[in-house]
Amino acid sequence: MFTTTQGAHALFADLTENAGLPLAHAELRRSPRFQQHDHVFFGDLALRRYKHNNRWGFDDRDVRRVGQLLADMAVDFDDVVEVRFPAYPELLNGTILNWRHQVATWMYHLARKQQTEEDWGLDSWKVIGANGLPGTLTWEMFVAVGNQPIVAGTLPLQMLRWSGQSWLAPRSYVQMMDRWQEREAEMTATFRTCCSCGAQSPGWGQWRTPTPAGYVTRCPECSAAAFPAYTGQLDGVLYDSPRQRRVSPRDYLCRLCGLMQASVWDHCHTEGHGFVRGPLCMSCNTSEGVGFADRFLREGGAEYLLQCRGCREERTLASRFHAGVVHLHVESSQRHGRCRQQPSVRALDDEPGVYRYALRCASHTPVRQWTVAVTAEEAVSLVGAFVDGVLAEMRRGTEGLSA
Numbered sequence: 317m318f319t320t321t322q323g324a325h326a327l328f329a330d331l332t333e334n335a336g337l338p339l340a341h342a343e344l345r346r347s348p349r350f351q352q353h354d355h356v357f358f359g360d361l362a363l364r365r366y367k368h369n370n371r372w373g374f375d376d377r378d379v380r381r382v383g384q385l386l387a388d389m390a391v392d393f394d395d396v397v398e399v400r401f402p403a404y405p406e407l408l409n410g411t412i413l414n415w416r417h418q419v420a421t422w423m424y425h426l427a428r429k430q431q432t433e434e435d436w437g438l439d440s441w442k443v444i445g446a447n448g449l450p451g452t453l454t455w456e457m458f459v460a461v462g463n464q465p466i467v468a469g470t471l472p473l474q475m476l477r478w479s480g481q482s483w484l485a486p487r488s489y490v491q492m493m494d495r496w497q498e499r500e501a502e503m504t505a506t507f508r509t510c511c512s513c514g515a516q517s518p519g520w521g522q523w524r525t526p527t528p529a530g531y532v533t534r535c536p537e538c539s540a541a542a543f544p545a546y547t548g549q550l551d552g553v554l555y556d557s558p559r560q561r562r563v564s565p566r567d568y569l570c571r572l573c574g575l576m577q578a579s580v581w582d583h584c585h586t587e588g589h590g591f592v593r594g595p596l597c598m599s600c601n602t603s604e605g606v607g608f609a610d611r612f613l614r615e616g617g618a619e620y621l622l623q624c625r626g627c628r629e630e631r632t633l634a635s636r637f638h639a640g641v642v643h644l645h646v647e648s649s650q651r652h653g654r655c656r657q658q659p660s661v662r663a664l665d666d667e668p669g670v671y672r673y674a675l676r677c678a679s680h681t682p683v684r685q686w687t688v689a690v691t692a693e694e695a696v697s698l699v700g701a702f703v704d705g706v707l708a709e710m711r712r713g714t715e716g717l718s719a
């Protein structure tokens with residue numbers, strides 16, 4: 317049965333209270349790598365997260381099964397094997413899905429912090445001492461640090477002993493962590509695979525689309541084949557109106573990037589507008605909502621913003637993009653003397669009623685620097701002219717199509 321993340325966490329903490337294996341059960345709430353594969357690992361045991369009524373949680377049978385297995389696991393500190401940690405230079409090209417690598421990274425990190433305090437020679441913090449630890453790091457400091465490294469939901473430092481020659485850990489723990497590395501790597505590869513054509517996404521967490529049932533991995537080609545492009549079906553419809561609520565954004569491709577299935581209806585927040593602009597994927601919704609306004613416009617976002625009927629009719633843009641228009645204008649119009657170089661433009665803090673910019677042309681010695689100010693009044697007419705240009709471009713686009 318579905319149980320919420322909080323419920324699952326309480327149940328899991330209860331079941332594993334007396335487990336011999338030291339666990340960081342709060343990882344269940346944090347789900348550190350769920351965007352890659354929907355699972356939380358405790359050692360080599362994986363718990364799958366599900367989405368139910370738009371809330372994330374777990375199947376309580378999974379929680380009971382994994383919790384019980386961990387509670388019953390015997391850790392024999394008399395049956396130990398050697399653990400070899402990578403030396404400093406090897407660390408630089410390691411992977412996060414390697415528990416020896418993660419522990420060693422932590423060791424060197426602490427040793428380096430130690431070194432700056434005691435003002436040691438340059439590279440001594442990379443050298444392993446008689447206690448098996450680098451630099452001046454002692455075992456007491458290593459384990460005393462409040463936040464011990466958590467690897468696959470376990471606390472590896474509590475498993476380690478220094479014999480005088482080498483690091484030792486219970487055989488069962490070492491075997492379990494080695495299986496974890498393989499399992500999580502396999503799982504990451506599986507979840508990187510497009511659900512329709514089997515292509516591998518270029519990076520972890522890419523092509524992942526949230527749906528009511530969890531994440532789905534789908535490549536841009538398969539997304540374009542599965543979902544129609546949005547062509548203004550809800551043009552002029554108010555957000556949160558009965559008409560909008562009857563249509564799901566998931567029935568369309570994202571109106572901005574056209575690469576992913578959409579997740580949300582986006583609308584214009586300008587007072588008196590409130591019109592639907594289009595269906596967006598999560599990533600495009602974020603760049604429209606909080607990304608840099610000038611970058612959004614530079615990447616062709618104005619045509620999208622004008623999907624709001626109110627903005628089109630009033631020849632304006634949502635206010636957060638006005639500064640972006642002024643920024644682009646200053647960049648394209650400001651030159652000093654006869655220099656033809658485009659200066660770099662940095663927005664200064666807005667004063668009420670004026671936009672101010674620092675400009676810099678680096679192709680001279682000394683570098684030329686100056687500032688400009690644009691009043692709110694000028695900004696309004698710049699936005700109007702900018703919108704006229706974009707609307708004319710859009711009309712040419714439709715005429716081109718019908719010709």
Ligand SMILES: [Zn+2]
Nearest residue numbers: 510513535538
């Ligand atoms: Zn595909």
Ligand SMILES: [Zn+2]
Nearest residue numbers: 570573597600
């Ligand atoms: Zn998108």
Ligand SMILES: [Zn+2]
Nearest residue numbers: 582583604605
């Ligand atoms: Zn928005």
Ligand SMILES: [Zn+2]
Nearest residue numbers: 584589624627
């Ligand atoms: Zn609008």
Ligand SMILES: [Zn+2]
Nearest residue numbers: 655657677679
């Ligand atoms: Zn210049």
